[in-house]
Amino acid sequence: MKLFTGKNKMLMSNIDSFLQLIGDSSTYFHKALESYLSSDENTFTEYLKKVSVIEHEADELLKKVKHDLYAFMLIPDTRADVFRFINDLDNIIDSSKQLLVQLSIQRPLFSPSLSDGIISLVTVNCESMKALIETASVFFRQPSLVENRALAVIRCEEKVDAIGERIEREIFSLESSYSLSEKMQLSQFNRQICSLSDLAEDIARDLIIFALKRMV
Amino acid sequence: MMYLFFLTALFMGWSLGANDAANVFGAAVGTKMISFRSAALVSSVCVIAGAVLLGEGSSEGLNSLGNIDSLLAASIVLLSAGITVMLMTRLGLPVSTSQAIIGAIVASNLFFHEPLHLESVSKIALTWVYSPLLAFLISFALYAAIRWIINHMRIHLLMIDHYNRILLFIAGAAGAFALGANNIANVVGLFIFPFEKAQVTLLPFFPRLSTQLFFLGSLAIGAGIITFSKRVMITMGNSLFELYAVSAFVVVISSALVLLLFSSQSLSQFLQHRGLPSFPLIPVSQSQSSVGAVLGIAAARKGWHSIRRGLLLKIAAGWVATPLGAALITYVSFSFLSLFIDL
Numbered sequence: 001m002k003l004f005t006g007k008n009k010m011l012m013s014n015i016d017s018f019l020q021l022i023g024d025s026s027t028y029f030h031k032a033l034e035s036y037l038s039s040d041e042n043t044f045t046e047y048l049k050k051v052s053v054i055e056h057e058a059d060e061l062l063k064k065v066k067h068d069l070y071a072f073m074l075i076p077d078t079r080a081d082v083f084r085f086i087n088d089l090d091n092i093i094d095s096s097k098q099l100l101v102q103l104s105i106q107r108p109l110f111s112p113s114l115s116d117g118i119i120s121l122v123t124v125n126c127e128s129m130k131a132l133i134e135t136a137s138v139f140f141r142q143p144s145l146v147e148n149r150a151l152a153v154i155r156c157e158e159k160v161d162a163i164g165e166r167i168e169r170e171i172f173s174l175e176s177s178y179s180l181s182e183k184m185q186l187s188q189f190n191r192q193i194c195s196l197s198d199l200a201e202d203i204a205r206d207l208i209i210f211a212l213k214r215m216v
Numbered sequence: 217m218m219y220l221f222f223l224t225a226l227f228m229g230w231s232l233g234a235n236d237a238a239n240v241f242g243a244a245v246g247t248k249m250i251s252f253r254s255a256a257l258v259s260s261v262c263v264i265a266g267a268v269l270l271g272e273g274s275s276e277g278l279n280s281l282g283n284i285d286s287l288l289a290a291s292i293v294l295l296s297a298g299i300t301v302m303l304m305t306r307l308g309l310p311v312s313t314s315q316a317i318i319g320a321i322v323a324s325n326l327f328f329h330e331p332l333h334l335e336s337v338s339k340i341a342l343t344w345v346y347s348p349l350l351a352f353l354i355s356f357a358l359y360a361a362i363r364w365i366i367n368h369m370r371i372h373l374l375m376i377d378h379y380n381r382i383l384l385f386i387a388g389a390a391g392a393f394a395l396g397a398n399n400i401a402n403v404v405g406l407f408i409f410p411f412e413k414a415q416v417t418l419l420p421f422f423p424r425l426s427t428q429l430f431f432l433g434s435l436a437i438g439a440g441i442i443t444f445s446k447r448v449m450i451t452m453g454n455s456l457f458e459l460y461a462v463s464a465f466v467v468v469i470s471s472a473l474v475l476l477l478f479s480s481q482s483l484s485q486f487l488q489h490r491g492l493p494s495f496p497l498i499p500v501s502q503s504q505s506s507v508g509a510v511l512g513i514a515a516a517r518k519g520w521h522s523i524r525r526g527l528l529l530k531i532a533a534g535w536v537a538t539p540l541g542a543a544l545i546t547y548v549s550f551s552f553l554s555l556f557i558d559l
Contacts, residue, residue: 008378015374075377082373140373214373 011068015086015140018061019133022089025054026129029096033122033193036103037115048100055097062090081210085136088203092129092196099192108185111174117167118193121160125197128156132200135207139214146211153204157197164194218414221287222407224294225429226436229403231298232313233263233440236399238448239471239502240391243464244384245449252446258385259392260438266396266479267434268427273481273497274401275408275426280336281318282325283409289328289550289559290406293320296546297402304538308530311538312501313402315344319539321406323546328559339496344535347474347500348508355470355512362462363516380465387468394475394502396434401499404433463513470512471505504531 032047065086069079110118131152138145171178171186178186241255250258284290297316304311318340325332366376408426411418419428477483478500487494511528553559 008374012372012374075373078373141370142367144367215367 007068007072008074011065011072011074012140014061014065014068015082018058018065018086018089019136021054021058021061022093022129023133025051025058025093025096026126028054029100030122030126032100033103034119037110037118044104048097048104051093051097051100055093058090058093062086078210078214081206081213085139085203085206085210088199088206089132089136092199092203095192095196095199099189099196102192103189106185108189109182110186114167114170114174114186117163117170118190121163121167121190121193124156124159124163125193128153128160128197128200131156132204135204139207139211143211143215147208150204150208153200157201160194160197164190218287218411218416221291222432224291224298225404225407225433228294228298228313229433229436230440230444232395232399232403233260233437233442234444235440235448236395236502237263237392237437237441237445239506240395240468241388242449243468244381244388245446250385252449255388255449256442256445258389260441262389262392263396263437263441264431264434266393266398267400267430267437268396268422270393270397270476270479270481271400271430271434272426273484274398274479274499275405275430277340277496277498278317278321278401278405279409281321281333281340282330284321284324284406285410285413286559287407287410289324290410292549292553293317293324293406293546296320296323296549297542299545300538300542304534304541311534312344312504313399314499314501315535315538316542317402317406317499319542320546322539323543324550326543327547327550340498341535343478343496343498343500344504346495347478348504348511348531350477351470351474351505351508352512352515354473355466355509356516358470359463359466359513359516362466366462376462380462383465384468387465387472390476391468391472391502394472394479396437397479398475398499399502400430400433400437403436404429405499463510466513467506467509470509471502474505474508475500475502504534507531 028047028050032044032051035041035043035047066083068074069083075082131149135146135149135153138149167190168187171183171190174183237256237259241250241259244250245252245255284293294317297313297320300316300319301311301313304316318337322332322337324330365371371379407429411429412425417425417428419431422428422431477495478498481497484494484497508531511524514524550559
């Protein structure tokens with residue numbers, strides 16, 4: 001009988017570790033971009049490696065969570081929702097890593113004024129991730145608070161949208177030393193950073209619905 | 217010959233085990249919380265314990281309607297009740313074996329011009345209203361209490377799931393015990409008087425004949441659980457548990473408590489000694505208690521207005537249609553048989 005084996009506790013710990021990894025990856029992503037924009041090649045590579053390791057660890061944890069949820073038939077009425085948002089959180093780590101890898105390959109040149117904009121964009125992005133992790137945590141313990149916490153994520157996304165648009169306009173009003181292809185490249189990176197907050201917002205909105213479903 | 221007639225009781229027991237055990241362990245098995253094997257073993261043991269330890273009260277209550285002293289008559293009554301249950305199930309009514317048996321006993325009394333204990337009949341009919349109503353009140357209060365705990369104690373979703381699994385296991389065992397205690401009367405209750413009259417001993421290691429019959433009847437229920445309840449458990453478990461994990465526990469424990477209230481002689485005596493109104497000891501419907509409990513949860517979740525009148529009407533229709541149908545089938549059966557044999 002699998003009644004007293006404590007699978008629930010193990011899964012609880014795996015989910016907490018997974019959320020911790022999301023927080024860490026967001027911090028490292030922020031630091032990696034800072035070092036890239038300040039042309040600190042070694043630090044950038046170091047943080048890229050850290051994000052890659054986290055991405056791998058998160059994939060492993062995701063596999064374990066999925067296995068435990070379905071193999072031990074845990075939380076039958078909410079497991080589909082839990083697995084969905086954890087899977088979506090994993091996509092954020094994957095996208096962050098991909099973005100850093102592309103930066104290391106393409107090496108786009110950001111002007112100093114654009115760099116400031118990108119730093120503030122990533123800072124708000126980081127706040128958004130912290131708010132998202134808190135939303136996910138309260139989903140498990142106090143679903144009545146999810147909506148309140150999710151609103152913080154949504155507000156961050158609105159800020160990111162505004163900053164992203166400002167950067168976009170700045171990119172295409174740059175002097176003629178930037179070719180159109182370079183501007184398109186910068187714009188693409190800008191949009192990719194903004195899309196991380198969009199992902200966070202989508203997850204937060206899903207969490208509001210999932211929390212309503214799980215309120216008894 | 218008498219043992220051949222007793223086969224009808226064993227068949228009724230087998231059928232009860234195959235169908236009603238799903239109400240108590242369906243949620244646990246459907247979610248694979250425990251294997252069917254463990255559930256079948258635990259529920260069979262608990263059914264036997266309930267029947268042997270507490271089966272006396274509801275059997276006496278059933279026989280208060282009038283003793284059927286012929287084994288043939290007892291078999292006809294049981295068969296008619298069984299056919300009624302089968303027909304009503306096809307019509308989709310939350311049917312009760314207890315109600316069918318009571319209707320059949322009344323028809324038997326009328327056919328044989330035996331005195332009809334109207335006081336007992338009305339007392340029993342009232343339990344049909346009491347049992348779902350009590351289940352409704354218990355589940356309403358229990359669900360509201362659990363909701364308060366979950367919403368205020370900041371318990372992790374996975375720990376709620378963990379506690380719920382343990383509680384479902386306990387509720388399943390209690391439900392099986394209550395099923396044995398309360399519904400064993402439907403299986404062998406009618407055979408106590410004819411067997412006592414014939415002065416037979418079936419199992420010498422039990423001093424009382426009624427206990428011997430309860431043991432054999434509960435073995436038949438256990439056989440029903442082991443041989444035929446798996447699919448019903450899985451179907452029921454999935455439909456009930458997939459949506460509301462906590463609700464499954466509330467439904468099972470509420471209906472188990474109701475069945476125990478209508479079975480326990482000790483509780484009845486306790487209330488009587490204190491001048492309080494006691495519950496009549498009579499077999500009541502587990503299915504209807506479960507429906508009452510589900511309605512209690514609906515009221516606690518979404519308010520009184522959420523209760524579907526259609527469902528209430530369906531239960532009320534069962535209260536009338538089941539005993540009347542069983543009475544009609546019994547009376548016709550006796551009339552037909554009396555053309556060929558001297559009853």
